[in-house]
Amino acid sequence: MRGDADVRRHRRIWRHRRHLRGLHDAHGTPATRVLMLLALLQNIILCMTDDQGYADAGFQGHPVLQTPRLDEIAAAGMVLETFYAAAPVCSPTRASCLTGLHPDRLGITHANTGHLPADTIHLASWLGARGYTTGHFGKWHLGTLTREQEDGNRGGRPKQDRHYAPPWERGFDVCFSTESKVPTADPQWKPGTKEPYGTVFWTGPGQVATENLDGDDSRIIMDRALPFIEQAVAEGRPFFAVIWFHTPHLPLVTTEELEAPYRGQPSSKYLGAMAGVDREMGRLWDSLGRLGVRDETLLWYCSDNGPERVKGDDDTAPAAAFAGHTLGSAAPFRGRKRTLYEGGIRVPAFVTWPQRVPAGKRVDAVAVTSDYFPTIIDALGASPPEVDFDGVSLLPLITGGLWTRPRPVGFRSNRRYAWVDWPYKLVCNDGREEQLFDLSIDPGEEHDLIETKAALAARLRLACWAWRKDLR
Missing domain, CATH: 3.30.1120.10 (Arylsulfatase, C-terminal domain)
Known part of the structure; x- marks a missing residue:
C-alpha cells in the first residue's frame, strides 16, 4: 500500500509541475515559480465547529460523548491544550482565521457585524495566487451573499449592499456557503416543520443549492467538500479547503440514528449532532488516506468559541454550575460563549501534518486562531505579505520544537x-x-x-x- 501511495505522489508531482509551468507562462516570474514549487505538496484544511465546548470530544475527556474518529485524528497529530478563538462569538473568530488579524481591525466586532474587507489580504486569495485551488464549505458569516434578498437568520442587520462580501469574491473558487446558522439536521426547514428556515446554501452569484439537503447538516457539507478535494488531487493541484460546520449551534436538530446512543441524556440532541461531526471528520480523514495525500496535508481543527447557554443561565458561572447542561461543556473553565472567561474563548483544537507534526503529543503553549495565516506562510517557506499580523507562526511549536509565544494575546468584545x-x-x-x-x-x-x-x-x-x- 505504501508503494501505491508513493506512485500516486510521484504522478501528482509531475502534474503539479505542468500546472506550475502554465502559471509561470501566463503571469509568473521565476521567483514566483520557486515559491509555488515550495508549496508543491502542502494541502491545507481548516475545520471549525460552531459553539463546541472545550470538553466536548473524547480526546478532551468527555464522559459520555463518543468521538472515535476525532480521537484518531487528534492522536495522529498534536492537541493544542491552550488554544484560543480570537473572540467569544462567531464572525470575529472567522475573520481572524482568514486574515491573521484581530477582528476589530476589520470592523468585525461581534456576530452579524461588518464584513471581510476586499482590500485586506485573505488567506484564500493569497494561496490562490500561488497555484492553489480554494473552496469554502459551510457557515461563512463574514458578510452577505446576495444583494437581492435578506437572510432570515442574520440577526436583523443584513444591509445587503453595504456588507456584500461573499466567499467567491474573497478568493474562493468553489463555494457551498450560508450567510449564517441553519438547523443542524434538515437545514432548509424550520425544526419539525416543512416551512423554509430562511437561510440557504449559495454556490455562486445568484446560485442556490437545491439538492441533497436532507439529513445531518455536517454530512451535507462534507458531501460537497470531498468532491472538491478529489478533483484537486486528480488535477494535481494543491488545495485549500475551509470546512466550517454549523454544528452544534442552535437550533439543535439531529437524526434518529445519531441521537439514539444518547437517548435519556439531557443533552442528547447536542451529543448526537456532535457525533455527526465526528463521523464526517472520519470521512475526510479516510478520503485523504485513500487519495494518498494525508501525509502532505496540514489539517487544523477547532471551535469558533465556547458553548452556548440556556436562556436565564449565568454565563459567567464556574464550570460546575453547568454539569449535565443541554448545550455542551466548557469544563473545567468558567464562563461560556460571549464571555472572555476561559470557557468563552478557550476551545478544543488539534493540528495534523504527518510529514512534519509529531503524533500523539499534547502541548500547552498559548495559540490563537489568528496564528493560522502566519503559520501557513512559514510552513510553505514563502515570503510573508506586507501585513503586520496579530498572529504569530506556530511552526516551531507544531513541528515539535521548544517554543514560547513572543508576545501576549489580547481579546476585546464590546x-x-x-x-x-x-x-x-x-x-x-x-x-x-x-x-x-x-x-x-x-x-x-x-x-x-x-x-x-x-x-x-x-x-x-x-x-x-x-x-x-x-x-x-
Whole structure:
C-alpha cells in the first residue's frame, strides 16, 4: 500500500509541475515559480465547529460523548491544550482565521457585524495566487451573499449592499456557503416543520443549492467538500479547503440514528449532532488516506468559541454550575460563549501534518486562531505579505520544537477585554471591574489576584490599554 501511495505522489508531482509551468507562462516570474514549487505538496484544511465546548470530544475527556474518529485524528497529530478563538462569538473568530488579524481591525466586532474587507489580504486569495485551488464549505458569516434578498437568520442587520462580501469574491473558487446558522439536521426547514428556515446554501452569484439537503447538516457539507478535494488531487493541484460546520449551534436538530446512543441524556440532541461531526471528520480523514495525500496535508481543527447557554443561565458561572447542561461543556473553565472567561474563548483544537507534526503529543503553549495565516506562510517557506499580523507562526511549536509565544494575546468584545500574558490573565468581563488570574494554577478563574498582585495588574493593564488603543 505504501508503494501505491508513493506512485500516486510521484504522478501528482509531475502534474503539479505542468500546472506550475502554465502559471509561470501566463503571469509568473521565476521567483514566483520557486515559491509555488515550495508549496508543491502542502494541502491545507481548516475545520471549525460552531459553539463546541472545550470538553466536548473524547480526546478532551468527555464522559459520555463518543468521538472515535476525532480521537484518531487528534492522536495522529498534536492537541493544542491552550488554544484560543480570537473572540467569544462567531464572525470575529472567522475573520481572524482568514486574515491573521484581530477582528476589530476589520470592523468585525461581534456576530452579524461588518464584513471581510476586499482590500485586506485573505488567506484564500493569497494561496490562490500561488497555484492553489480554494473552496469554502459551510457557515461563512463574514458578510452577505446576495444583494437581492435578506437572510432570515442574520440577526436583523443584513444591509445587503453595504456588507456584500461573499466567499467567491474573497478568493474562493468553489463555494457551498450560508450567510449564517441553519438547523443542524434538515437545514432548509424550520425544526419539525416543512416551512423554509430562511437561510440557504449559495454556490455562486445568484446560485442556490437545491439538492441533497436532507439529513445531518455536517454530512451535507462534507458531501460537497470531498468532491472538491478529489478533483484537486486528480488535477494535481494543491488545495485549500475551509470546512466550517454549523454544528452544534442552535437550533439543535439531529437524526434518529445519531441521537439514539444518547437517548435519556439531557443533552442528547447536542451529543448526537456532535457525533455527526465526528463521523464526517472520519470521512475526510479516510478520503485523504485513500487519495494518498494525508501525509502532505496540514489539517487544523477547532471551535469558533465556547458553548452556548440556556436562556436565564449565568454565563459567567464556574464550570460546575453547568454539569449535565443541554448545550455542551466548557469544563473545567468558567464562563461560556460571549464571555472572555476561559470557557468563552478557550476551545478544543488539534493540528495534523504527518510529514512534519509529531503524533500523539499534547502541548500547552498559548495559540490563537489568528496564528493560522502566519503559520501557513512559514510552513510553505514563502515570503510573508506586507501585513503586520496579530498572529504569530506556530511552526516551531507544531513541528515539535521548544517554543514560547513572543508576545501576549489580547481579546476585546464590546466593553469586555482580556489580556493573556502567560500564566497571568487580566480580564474585564462587564466593562467595569477587572480581575486577575494565574491560569497555570487556577484555570477555572476562581481566585482573583487583583488586590494581592496590584503591581502586576497595573503592568498588564497598561499593556492592554496600549494594545486597545492600537486596535482603534
